[in-house]
Amino acid sequence: MIIAVAGVAGTLGGSLLTQRASERAKRREIELLRDHEEARENLLLRRTCYVELNRDARQFTTALNHHLHVMRERSVEETDREALDDAKRAHRDRYSEAQMIAPDEVLVRASEVNQALNKAYGQVKRLEREEPEPGETMATAVQTQAEIWNMLRAMRTVMRHNLGVAPKSDDEQIGLPTQMAEHRSRR
Template sequence: MELSSVIIAVAGVAGTLGGAVLTQRGSERAKRREIELVRGHEEIRENLSLRRSCYVELNRDARQFTTALNRHLHVMRERGVDDADTDALEAAKNAHRDQYSEAQMTAPDEVLARASAVNRALNKAYGQVKRLERGEPDPGETMETAARAQYEVWDLLRAMRAAMRHDLGVSPDREGRPPVGT
């Protein structure tokens, strides 16, 4: 009888200790999953913040480049272009180029397609403006065609901005699909 009491006692202690160990391991696994979940949410938030910053700067710099092209065309019509005018246009172009380069590494394909369209249109208008400024326009290029090319960028900018806002979950896309994550 004593042996069975000892066996029962040992089994009880082992069960109690084993239960505590299993409970602790389960708790550790749950804590690890919770930490992984928090890290995942932090990554998502950080990625969203990075895209938002990139989009704000790309939108701003593309708009400023468009405005600088418009101003440059007006200066060319009203008076001759001086170094300060050229420097202002080049600064706007370079800021846009740098921000577009960042977007190429950050933006998803849908946003990047819109940003690429804006970039191509801006570079096309810039090329026309610079050829006109040098007095060496391509056939058919005039101040009016350059102004029209610059003006058409605004529609592309609106489409780019809409794609960015949709990606950030701020507004529906052009087809009315709800923002991502809703």
């Protein structure tokens, strides 16, 4: 009788232990799937943010360039001002979004681009009002705007690395410090 009870208890106990182990394995599998899905969603969110930030920063840079051309060729009209301000607003919105999503290594480059764009915008607007600060001319505004392209390349490279699209490049491969230093030495 004791042997039979022990045998039944062992059989039941073994099946309970097997069931618990199976449940734990299923829970771990579900957790892994959730973690994987969360990582995919995070990657998709960052990718979307980076694409939009890159696009809007480039469009703002292009709008600044266009505005400078307009200022040299004719008087600025309200539609020209609106186009520039629309590009500025779009970039501001994307940059604000990136501040909440992007890691620090990307934000450093995005911040450099944002500051450069705002500096160029300020110069352009002061020149448009014919109230430039000392040393501000059309030539310096064009130069400031042109330098932004290198910063955009550096930002894009860091974003691509963060997404796993491109291998990590050091600053020299990104091109910003070397090109900026060469450019400044030519002035």
